[in-house]
Amino acid sequence: MFASPPAPQKAPRPVSSTSDIENLIELMAKLPGLGPRSARRAVLHLIRKRALLLTPLADSLQIVAETARECLNCGNVGTTEICDICQSEKRATGELCVVEDVADLWAMERASVFRGRYHVLGGTLSALDSIGPEQLRIPRLLNRVASEQITEVILALNATIDGQTTAHYIADQLNGRVRLTSLAQGVPIGGELDYLDDGTITAALNARKEI
Amino acid sequence: MFASPPAPQKAPRPVSSTSDIENLIELMAKLPGLGPRSARRAVLHLIRKRALLLTPLADSLQIVAETARECLNCGNVGTTEICDICQSEKRATGELCVVEDVADLWAMERASVFRGRYHVLGGTLSALDSIGPEQLRIPRLLNRVASEQITEVILALNATIDGQTTAHYIADQLNGRVRLTSLAQGVPIGGELDYLDDGTITAALNARKEI
Structure with a gap:
């Protein structure tokens, strides 16, 4: 038989030390x-x-x-089970904006141009990091589109390869069930052509508009 | 007669808000x-x-x-009335290193080459900002030199105009009462001549040593 080891005593915090x-x-x-x-x-x-x-x-x-917690509905960070945006009567339009991350949601809110609600994926699909749809909030998104009165899903994912791959996957899943749009690509406001990459210039030229 | 205004009621912190x-x-x-x-x-x-x-x-x-507080003796930041360095028996040499700021003291300690004690001035003399000796810990420094067994005061002030002005003032006040030294000036370790300013090159050349 072994004697039970003495319970570890919590050492009192030393009063005189700069280690704090x-x-x-x-x-x-x-x-x-x-x-x-x-x-x-x-x-x-x-x-x-x-x-x-x-x-x-x-x-x-x-x-x-x-108090901080993730909104059960959209994945936004707030202090309540359902976040302020999801709760707001004023935001109950049929538009749903899909973003990768809470930081992207905040960026959209700062522009204060979008009056619908959000869905935060929590990342992008990535075969390398073995992140599939189940690791993101994609099943929940399909669920919301089916159960809420969603008329349009705006894919506001980053213009990176992973972001665009994820957008394509979601577009495939939702195809025909709802109106699907994505953010326009082009020259940023204040941008100088000389400093833009070829991809942006190509996108801006292809999407050129009548004046 | 006026009725006394109702005491302001402390509003309970709203439970559902992202304002936190x-x-x-x-x-x-x-x-x-x-x-x-x-x-x-x-x-x-x-x-x-x-x-x-x-x-x-x-x-x-x-x-x-x-718990954080300034050491009553030297001005270092710690959690006790007298800081660890001032209290330490091992540091009780006659050498006193004068620095502008606690950050400078920490930088000296990281080099772990100085085994004496410190005196933190809390800034530099500045006529423009009307900071005189009384606004810094200069009277306390003169006091320490007089009352403690100080044999050498090392002026480790920044190589800026304000720092050097302050060093000159202190040197004037302590002249003849104690051995006075200052940090050497020259090429920093790893420094490339091409990137050094003229003043540093001049100082390094004037203080050149026999190999």
Whole structure:
């Protein structure tokens, strides 16, 4: 018989140590866009602006850690089971905009031109990373198109190879069941031809319009 | 007579709103090195890595918000009245390294070549911003040199105009009371002459050494 091992005792946090600050720097350095040097700079900035920034940021992170969740309907990030956009009466048009990622949804919202609702796939199809339709929210999309009063699906996927592959797959699945559109391709506003890639110029020329 | 206005009632935090997340993005965007776009990216990253990053970061910020403080002796940032370096028996040499900022102290510590103690000025003299010796930790420095067993003061101020002005002022004040040195100036390790400014090349040539 073995004696049961003593329960691990939680060591009291040492009162006199700078390791709390080093720990914070290490965590901050894991954020995208920050490295070890900028994390140190950010932490010093935070400590200098304790009341204005450090405490509010700590509180805000705590709140978001407790409340943030994915919308069960569309995959948007919010603080409720069904997100504000899905809940909104004003957005209940038959238009559904399909995006890869929550960041893309936010980008569309900043343009504040689209008044319908969204569907966030959570990525793109990728044979290399063995991401199939089941790993994304594609079954749920087909489901929504069948059960909600959807009249048009706008594919707003990124103009990358993976994005376009995914768009083709979805278009195949929905073919004939609903009106399908995608974002126009062409010269971006403020863009200079000299700096554009050949693909964009080709797309813009092919989609040229009467003035 | 006026009736006293009704006491403002603290509104309960709305349960269903994405404004918590927007609030967090706004706070993150105030960090040096992050703008609105990278703050959004960072917040999405945090929400995706809730257990690994978001909760630990919230806890760590809370701890630092409660415990971080300036060392009463040298101005370093730590979690105790007197910082680890000032307390350490191993560092009790007579050498005192004067730096502008806590970030500079950390940079010196990363090189782990200096075994004495520090004095953080908290900035540089600047007539334009009306920062005189009293606004920095210069009186405290003179005090320390007089009362502690200091044998050498190493001026490790930045090689900027403000930094060198401050170094000259301190050198004037301490003249004759202690050995005064400053960091060597020259070609940085790995530096290519072609990319160096004239001032650095001049300094390196003037301080040239026998091989």
